[in-house]
Amino acid sequence: MNGTWHFVTDDKPMLELTTSIPMTLVVKAPITAGRLTIAAGVDFFLELALLKLEAGNFAAKFGVGAARDLIKKNGGDSLSFEAKAAGEAGPWDLAGTAYAGTLEIPTKVIATPSLGMDELHISGSITMDDVELPLPGMSGVNSITFTLDGKVSLKAS
Structure with a gap:
């Protein structure tokens, strides 16, 4: 099935980011744009509004402010990720670098379409x-991996 689908952002879809370091932090980021093009493979684009991060649990409230400061310091208000994968049938494993201003963030995405696309x-x-996390007991943490989870509606172009 070839074609291009854009992400529907009218319903304010959120991508949930979760990490345990050792406490669990849950952050939600609004999906502001996205595109999926299927031809002789797939092209994927995703954009998140980082300045509109929301805390998904109490522990994350402290980290959201620090994340916003880090983002502003590096000149980015959104995170953009674009990648390509082989194959016309999903799910697609996409790996590459996401960018937020001068920040470069290693990213892996699995994009799984519904049967009706x-x-x-x-x-x-x-x-x-x-x-650097301004959380009690977190001063020694220098690397955080967030797992991603979310759904977005698609509209054929």
Whole structure:
């Protein structure tokens, strides 16, 4: 099935990012744009609004402010990830680098379409290195891997 589908952002889809370091932090980031093109493989694009991060649990409230400061310091207000994968039938394993201003973040995404191509499940991971968390007992943490989970509606172009 060849074609291009854009992410429907009217319903404010969120991508949930979760990590345990040793406490569990849950952060939600709004999906602001995205595209999936299937031809002789797949092209995938995802954009998240980082300045609109929401804390998904109490522990994450402290980290969200620090994350916003880090993002502003590096000149980015959104995170963009674009990757290609082989094969016309999903799920697709996509790996590459996401960018937020001057930040470069190793990212892995698994994009799984619904049977009717009206919804896309997004899972995977984002790894942030050289981070400082202003949380009690977290001063020794310098790398965080977040697992990703979310769904977004698709609209054929």
